[in-house]
Amino acid sequence: MERPHPLLLVLLLLLLSVSAHSGDSTLNSRVTHSAETVLQMQAEDHTRLTYLASLVAGRSFVPIGSGRQILQSPTYVVKAKIGTPAQTLFMALDTSTDMNMVPCTGCVGCGSNKPFAFAKSTTFKSLECGATQCKQVQNTNCLGTTCLMNMTYGASSIAANLAQDNITLAIDSVTGYSFGCIQKAIGTSLPPQGVLGLGRGSLSFISQTKTLYKSTFSYCLPSFKSPNFSGNLRLGPIGQPKNIKYTPLLSNPRHPSLYYVKLVGIKVGPKLVNIPPSAFALNPSNGAGTIIDSGTVFTRLVTPAYTAVRDEFRRRMGRHAVVSSLGGFDTCYTVPIGKQVPTMSFMFEGAELSMKQENFLIYSSAGGITCLAMSASPSLNVVANMQQQNHRILFDVANSKVGISAESCS
Template sequence: MAASFSSSFSLIIFFTLLCLSNASPRLPTNLKLIPVTPHLQSSIPSFDQINAHDKSRLSYLDNLIKKTSVPIVSGRAFQQAGNYLVRANVGTPGQTLLMVMDTSNDAAWLPCSGCSGCSSQTLFTLEQSSTYKPLQCSAPQCRQAANWFCAPATSDCHFNMTYGGSSFDALLSLDSLGLAQDTLPGYAFGCLRTVTGTSIPAQGLLGLGRGPLSLLSQAGNLYQKTFSYCLPDLRATNFTGSLRLGTVGQPKRIKYTPLLANPRRPTLYYVNMTGIRVGKRFVDIPSSALAFNPATGAGTIFDSGTMVTRLVAPVYAAVRAEFLRRINLPVSSLGGFDTCFTQPIVPPTISFHFDGMFVTLPTENVVIHSSFGTTTCLAMAAAPDNVNSVVNVIASYQQQNHRVLYDVANSRLGVSREHCS
């Protein structure tokens, strides 16, 4: 009898282990990233377009201060140059929309039917979704939205926002959000009701920031507060990169730097930059120009929406001076860039050093060429003379062909080289 029981128990254990070994592991959630560029004929925006885009973007970052593998595609065929789009399915049945990926924003929003001022030809038709519902002011998500207010007649929860030089009013809503093979029911987002200005991403926006209405927060344990992206080179023939959600499929060999929390700008991904090297030489930078300071908002952030890296005045001056010394040719300016050359140059590498890691930029991430190839400029600029004058922004042009990993659960950010296109 004992032998029979032992044999049966062994068989149960065997078949249990067999079933476990045959269980399908969770597949990586990969989304294509599509870069948005203004014209199908040109591979990259003009210098003037880059400067105008970043001016609007930095104005948005200014307003963030508290005053009290999904594919990533480039939006070649769309407006809003400098952004990256992900394909999402919203509602039941799902309506396919391309949404701008934004690491410096929390709430998602969509151009919805009935919107006044929305410029997108593709709208989310909320009347066709059986799972759509507006949120009342009593909903907990309402208090999590920036600048929320109650509509007097309906008690619906609205929020408004300034984004660059534009603004919008949105109705906070719930519906299903589909990303690759994943479905997130009851996702809170803004349904745009009125839009003023032209700098609001027309296709909608998916917030990947650190706040309670961001994708990482609303997804709960599904993605374990982890994502990475690989931004494609705007000059590449294959114009897609990837957004990878969750811990599965993330690179194992990658260097990290700690993420820092700033209560004045809680959405943003701050890191501690310790120095910059041009070629083999560290440039002389005052430590105060790189220091993280929660009281003033000073420090360094990684941002997916700014196009070229912006360095605070003393940092940029030091980098520019060493870059000019290495090139030793007559310098000119063009379209907001003040370190340009009309003769062919061999630019030095530039390395950003952080606590625990450094990132050495290849030549294609250091300089940018004019549309006709007659002028080459250093693909960096000084921070604007406003609130952002204290913030160094590591921007998308310098991030291209790198895997940037945001491990919020463990409060760290990693970067490794990867061919993204």
């Protein structure tokens, strides 16, 4: 026999109490108030249960901060605990990089004032040349039995030892995690405290934690100006948003680690800009197409697409004086333009990235200049982190789809 709901039992007792004291009008009013209180208590219980459930679902939520505010670096960073005892590093999120890299003690040219002191970690281990992981990295060689890596990151050249140690981002400790322990760096592209590679390659964080997080993650990037860790990285399928629009995740054999998506159009204001489909086409021979990238700051569009978007933007801005250029930007204004700025949206197959002014305008302190924060690219469309600010971007690699929805996290 099915048991009655506990709340019904409470209400039944209250009603019996009313009946037993029906001649006392004062008591009647008190009982009526008590019944309302019980209902309110139940509502508050439901709210609390939702909160407690979120703690379970959110066990793999990792705060994201603006690297500009924390490290004076144009990246977004998370706190990662590495080694035993744990050492905290602010690692840059990078969806277009597979390898995880941290500057280690003694690194030449790293410029980090807080390298990973590997000698102090009791769980640190250098990987040998015969290790499976060493065979999964390009451009490796051996020093004795130690696996050495040579790679590029942006404009920097990096030499590192392939190593293993424990890493924790949320509360889940990943043991025997493989990464590059950087010994030498030439150039200035490397983030000060290393990189968390979120690409699709075999040694990326997502691949190494496949059993734990099911090849699924999402992030909301806060404003560059946000002083707090107000954004968040969600790891695993639990706790991901339910009402989110998806676009297919594509693969390009030329660059299998990148997150390609199908961009089908761009709106400036209500108008769908006239852009030839070839500007968005996926091309396996040269790697062309459109990627979503957390490490690039400003969106790049191939020249035919950029020219069409820029010209429509200028047309809608009217008679404002255009500055010929500022750095790499060629559409700038020297007068206040807030009211005249049109909206802008990137249209993907099945999803849309609707942007506010903060997503596509950059303001210079020199002379009060405002610029369209995009530029031309020779072959690849890159949806960059400025355009992604205050959006939830969900990467479901297992089901080959990317989710996009507006979300305030600044």
